[in-house]
Amino acid sequence: AKAPDVQENLGPEGSKASEKDMTDTSHGMPHVVYVLVDDMGWNDIGYQSTDLQGMSPHIDDIASKGIKLTSFYAQHLCTPSRAALLTGKLGLRTGLMHDEVIAPMSPWGLSLDYKLLPQYLQGMGYKTHIVGKWHLGHYMYDFYPTKRGFDTFYGYVTDQEHYY
Numbered sequence: 001a002k003a004p005d006v007q008e009n010l011g012p013e014g015s016k017a018s019e020k021d022m023t024d025t026s027h028g029m030p031h032v033v034y035v036l037v038d039d040m041g042w043n044d045i046g047y048q049s050t051d052l053q054g055m056s057p058h059i060d061d062i063a064s065k066g067i068k069l070t071s072f073y074a075q076h077l078c079t080p081s082r083a084a085l086l087t088g089k090l091g092l093r094t095g096l097m098h099d100e101v102i103a104p105m106s107p108w109g110l111s112l113d114y115k116l117l118p119q120y121l122q123g124m125g126y127k128t129h130i131v132g133k134w135h136l137g138h139y140m141y142d143f144y145p146t147k148r149g150f151d152t153f154y155g156y157v158t159d160q161e162h163y164y
Helices: 019-023 057-065 078-087 117-123
Strands: 129-133 152-156
Touching (some): 078 117
Parallel strands (some): 129 152
16 A cells, blocks of 8 residues: 655545544543654753753643653663653664664564554553654554544654754
């Protein structure tokens, strides 16, 4: 199957997701917003820093009303960090722990043997959405986020996006 244009808000089988689908809270379950940011230090955001208070008001507001996870192991590259977040396993277990980044032509990705966090959340009745960098494999359509438990994806699948 032809891969979709990854810059669109696509749902399963390439269908457009409606705004209602993304904002519906009638299910009574709490919203889960998980933010993974690359190349950011501990005090590089307002709610963590006395020097930057007020610089990230929306994130600060979300953090003040939610649960902040403050005990974790960060990987030295973004791909192992993403794999760890979505599988609950360290890079050593997922096979994505070396300095070999998944390049645009790499014929591999995060193993399809792993059930990912969004797949578990879907099983609980959640709508799942991802925005930003995927970078867990893209040479086969089965590696795409909308095949790995996300209802919609808006972003890019490789390691970087050009601004021109």
